[in-house]
Amino acid sequence: MEKKNIDWANLGFGYIPTEKRFVANYTKGAWDNGVLTEDATVTMSECAGVLQYAQTVFEGLKAYTTEDGRVVTFRPDLNASRMADSARRLEMPVFPEDKFIEAVVATVKANMAYVPPYGSGATLYIRPYMFGINPVIGVKPADDYQFRIFCTPVGPYFKGGVKPLTIKISDFDRAAPNGTGNIKAGLNYAMSLHAIVTAHEEGYDENMYLDAATRTKVEETGGANFIFVTKDGKIVTPKSNSILPSITRRSLMHVAKEYLGLEVEEREVYKDELENFAEAGLCGTAAVISPVGKIVDHGKEICLPSGMTEMGPITKKLYDTLTGIQMGRIEAPEGWIKEIK
Ligand code: PLP
Ligand code: COI
Numbered sequence: 001m002e003k004k005n006i007d008w009a010n011l012g013f014g015y016i017p018t019e020k021r022f023v024a025n026y027t028k029g030a031w032d033n034g035v036l037t038e039d040a041t042v043t044m045s046e047c048a049g050v051l052q053y054a055q056t057v058f059e060g061l062k063a064y065t066t067e068d069g070r071v072v073t074f075r076p077d078l079n080a081s082r083m084a085d086s087a088r089r090l091e092m093p094v095f096p097e098d099k100f101i102e103a104v105v106a107t108v109k110a111n112m113a114y115v116p117p118y119g120s121g122a123t124l125y126i127r128p129y130m131f132g133i134n135p136v137i138g139v140k141p142a143d144d145y146q147f148r149i150f151c152t153p154v155g156p157y158f159k160g161g162v163k164p165l166t167i168k169i170s171d172f173d174r175a176a177p178n179g180t181g182n183i184k185a186g187l188n189y190a191m192s193l194h195a196i197v198t199a200h201e202e203g204y205d206e207n208m209y210l211d212a213a214t215r216t217k218v219e220e221t222g223g224a225n226f227i228f229v230t231k232d233g234k235i236v237t238p239k240s241n242s243i244l245p246s247i248t249r250r251s252l253m254h255v256a257k258e259y260l261g262l263e264v265e266e267r268e269v270y271k272d273e274l275e276n277f278a279e280a281g282l283c284g285t286a287a288v289i290s291p292v293g294k295i296v297d298h299g300k301e302i303c304l305p306s307g308m309t310e311m312g313p314i315t316k317k318l319y320d321t322l323t324g325i326q327m328g329r330i331e332a333p334e335g336w337i338k339e340i341k
Contacts, residue, residue, distance in 0.1 A: 001112045008120035011155035013286060018151055020110035022103045025133075026093050026145040034103060034147070036110050042146070049132025049142030056186040057086035058129035060285045061247075063108045063151070063340060065118040066328025071108065071340040073126070074326050076101050078247045083128060086183035091141035095130060101338065104128065107149045108340045114153050118327065121161075125154040125286070157223075157286040158205060162319075164293025164308050165282070167221070168204035169271065170195050173212035174219060174242075181219070181242030188244075192222040206282065208295060210271060211240060218269040224284035225249040226269070226292075228277040229314045231305075234263040236277075248283045248322070254333065255321050262314070275302050279312030289319045 006016070017040050024034030049055045059079040064072055080100035087094050104126055108115065116122035128149045132142025158165060172195040175181020180188060192207070199207050208226070211217040218226060218238045225246040228236045235256045237249055256262040274280075280292035293308040294301055306312030311319060324330035325337075 003115075003117060004113045006114070006116075006153060008116045008122040008153070009155075011116075011122045011153055012159065013125075013154045013157045014152070016114075016152050018111040018114045018153075020107065021148060021150040022107045024095070024099075024103070024147045026147070027143075031093070031095065031099070031147070034099075036106060040150070042148070044133050044146075045135045047135035047137055049134065049136035052136055053132075053139060054185075054187045054190065055090055055092060055132035055136075055142055056129065057083060057090060057092065058127060058184055058186065059083045060184075061104070061126045062285055062326075063115050063124040063126060064326050064328075065115055067118055068328060069118065070328065071112065071115050072326070072328065073104060073108065073338045073340065075247055075251065075336050076104050076338050077335070078250075079104075079128065082184060082245065082247070083130070086185055087130065089180060089183045090185055092130060092132065093145060095147045100128065103147075103149055105338070105340055107151055111151050112340075114151065116153050122153055122155050124151050126151045154286075157288075158290050162291060162311055164291040164304075164306070164311070165205040166203070166294045166296065167206050167208045167292055168199045168202065169295065169297040170199065170207035170209055172207070172209070174209035174222065175212065177211075177213050177242060179242060181240075182244060184244060189222065196222055204296065211242065216270055216272070218271060218274070219243050221282055224282035224287040224290070227252060227281050227283055227289070227315075227318070228269065229279035229312060231276065231278045233314060234265060235314070235318075236265045236267065236269060238269040239266045240268070246284055248285060248288070251336070252283055252289070252318055252322060255325070256318060258333070259321050259330075260317055271297070277304065279306045279315045280304050281311070281315045281318075288323065289315060291315050
């Protein structure tokens with residue numbers, strides 16, 4: 001397979017259209033089989049449900065070239081089931097989970113020339129999404145939906161790659177108790193835009209959102225979960241019903257325990273504990289594991305002992321093991337790797 005002439009090593013996290021994308025339609029209460037198409041545009045009514053009332057959910061996963069030259073995706077079954085959960089919460093029809101995986105495989109297969117080579121530092125980001133497409137003017141769910149998948153080669157989500165980030169404790173809330181923080185819906189991201197633009201203007205890389213009810217507990221950022229390392233080497237991650245159940249975080253907890261023999265804890269994490277941690281990181285498909293060097297709480301700086309120049313040693317071990325599994329250097333747990341062939 002001849003690869004596209006792309007400067008893989010210098011890619012940022014942006015959109016580069018590839019040859020083919022997958023499109024399926026839901027009408028009269030049923031999904032059609034879907035097709036691969038070269039048409040990268042979407043045509044819809046001016047009154048489409050997604051445009052009026054933001055009825056849209058999405059997923060994000062990656063395809064990797066392994067050390068021995070295979071192309072694989074990482075736990076796509078979990079993206080399929082999370083998208084089903086997201087759809088149910090927004091009164092959308094579920095795209096069947098087996099068909100989701102088939103469509104991911106078909107889309108990557110049709111764009112093999114865009115899967116970055118092993119060792120290039122880039123990956124193929126895969127974006128499944130679904131939205132209400134027929135006219136909706138009274139507030140109610142749409143009748144008709146479109147499910148699509150495109151992919152795009154990407155580099156690191158944060159400029160500067162693995163340089164530790166500076167995080168602001170935000171005064172904005174991301175998700176309400178009993179709201180939609182635990183699903184992957186566009187609405188959660190729209191409402192984070194003002195907060196992230198403000199944080200960037202003030203010189204921060206990202207926001208740390210607190211729980212909206214008490215503002216005492218750590219939730220997540222706009223696009224990743226947190227992991228912390230205690231001074232005695234335990235991995236701690238926030239437990240909350242209003243954060244996205246990150247597939248990367250769930251995988252890391254397994255890796256920490258089963259591969260690295262570390263103690264792991266998923267529990268409520270109080271803002272007041274932050275100064276006791278040795279290391280912190282953001283984890284997600286796009287973020288992979290991005291180290292946090294400093295957290296700023298209204299002018300009060302909490303400097304992680306791991307510093308501002310490199311990843312902390314335990315975060316680095318987690319990073320190396322997870323990416324080792326994804327790139328085929330380390331044997332994966334049963335069912336984690338789906339080869340595209
Ligand atoms: N939290 C939010 C709000 C996200 O958008 C993402 C990205 O998908 C994550 C966490 C990380 O989830 P995952 O590891 O499944 O990509
Ligand atoms: C992902 O990690 O896949 C996401 O969807 C996060 C987004 C902020 C790019």
